[in-house]
Amino acid sequence: MGNPKHKTGTFLRLALADGSFGYGRLLEPPHVAFYNHRTTEPDSDLDRVSSKPVLFKIAVNLMALNEWERIGWRALEEHLAQPIVQFRQDVGDFRRCTIFDTAGNKRTAEPQECMGLERAAVWEQDSVEERLLDAFLGRPNAAEEHLKVRLQ
Template sequence: MKSDLDRIASKPILFKIAVRHLVPGSWEVIGRRTLEESLTQPIVYFRQDVGDFRRCEICDTADNSRSADPEECVGLEPMAVWDEHHVEERLLDTFMGRPSGIVERMKVRLQ
């Protein structure tokens, strides 16, 4: 098992997101590792007003936030909590080299 964890940990991080509580047994736990320092840093994300797309905010998981222009939010994760099946779909889309419909729908909207 340790070699599997080492192999997985050697790969680049695709995305950092919040996942809704897992249904017991839905994902198999294959082991535990201490997180590297870089992975313990706050996760930065954006939220955008659906009524006025010009209003955006950049936030992080340490409760810091500031107003931002939509252009500043390009490339950031949207503020969202993902269900398990959506995470699996996003991973599959990534590994298959195709755009994720979920990610596309949540991208920041520019003027």
């Protein structure tokens, strides 16, 4: 039945490098949605956290989930229960892309169609925390830039 610690709908609180906190929600493991919510004090108000927009949804190394604090659980809202769409791009021939989702759909795509989608990758704990903090501070994130689709 999977690890009860990795239960879909679980809220996560991440301590960030600058002492602030970020928040995520476990989707279908290993995917996590991260909210546009940053606090200086730990927030455990699930209503407040879940009312915030989602910045990004990515696959996370399950070891990282053990490092982040679980602050509660709720069944996923409809918009978070949708299949997660990602892309793969051929390393040798960047014109060859595949768009696929967690429901098992996949199709060949032009690189342009992959713009704005997440590349299929498993993120490590420190990379996630860094990306979240960069998003809050309005800085480009090196790992995110590196994973963006190549157009030429």
